[in-house]
Amino acid sequence: xxxxxxxxIIIKSLNYPEKVLIAWREAIGGNLEFRDFxxxxxxxxxxxxxxxxxNERKSRKWLIDYQFAHLLATIEGIEGKDSALIWLKxxxxxxxxxxxxxxxxxxxSQKWLQKKDKLLYAISLKIEYVKDQIDLKNEDPHKINP
Numbered sequence: 001x002x003x004x005x006x007x008x009i010i011i012k013s014l015n016y017p018e019k020v021l022i023a024w025r026e027a028i029g030g031n032l033e034f035r036d037f038x039x040x041x042x043x044x045x046x047x048x049x050x051x052x053x054x055n056e057r058k059s060r061k062w063l064i065d066y067q068f069a070h071l072l073a074t075i076e077g078i079e080g081k082d083s084a085l086i087w088l089k090x091x092x093x094x095x096x097x098x099x100x101x102x103x104x105x106x107x108x109s110q111k112w113l114q115k116k117d118k119l120l121y122a123i124s125l126k127i128e129y130v131k132d133q134i135d136l137k138n139e140d141p142h143k144i145n146p
Contacts, residue, residue, distance in 0.1 A: 014070070016043060018119060025123045028053065028130060045071060053078070053127065054134075070096055078103040078127060095120070103127035 016024075020038075024046045027035035038047035045068045051059035052075050063072040070093055076084035077100030088097040095116065101109035102124035113121040 016046070020046070021119050021123065024049070025119075025126050028123065028126050030130070049075065053130070074100045077101065078131065080104055099124050103131065 020041075020043050023034045023037060024043075027038055027047065027050045035047050035050050038044065038050070041047075045063065045066065048059040048062050048066075048068075049071050052063055052072065060072055060075070063069065070088065070091070073084040073087050073093070074096045077088060077097065085097060085100060088094075088100065095113075098109040098113045098116070099120055102113045102121065105128055110121065110124070113124060
């Protein structure tokens with residue numbers, strides 16, 4: 001009989017200088033210079049987050065492979081996936097839990113995040129705006145996606 005290895009995910013910590021978070025906010029908003037800067041920096045995971053937010057599969061896999069499952073769970077929480085939000089909460093990522101919900105227009109989490117971390121609150125609002133723009137584009141009957 002073989003023993004099954006426990007499914008243990010190693011997760012890297014998230015600790016960023018304010019300037020990097022501001023660059024991330026701009027990259028999320030579509031600034032390619034900032035996104036490219038992040039991709040070439042020690043903060044590549046934030047650049048990958050930008051791609052993953054736009055449903056780029058390879059970047060989502062990269063986040064898992066390079067021990068940033070919590071960032072992928074945050075994106076999935078932003079997309080409204082309950083299992084991701086539960087995972088964030090269960091694993092003690094309260095800040096990311098509220099960040100994801102704030103970006104998904106949950107008013108209680110927006111208020112919570114605004115009190116806890118104004119910069120992350122601003123980033124969550126940028127994500128909310130970007131998501132809304134994507135939704136509007138996808139719902140436009142004049143744009144046909146083959």
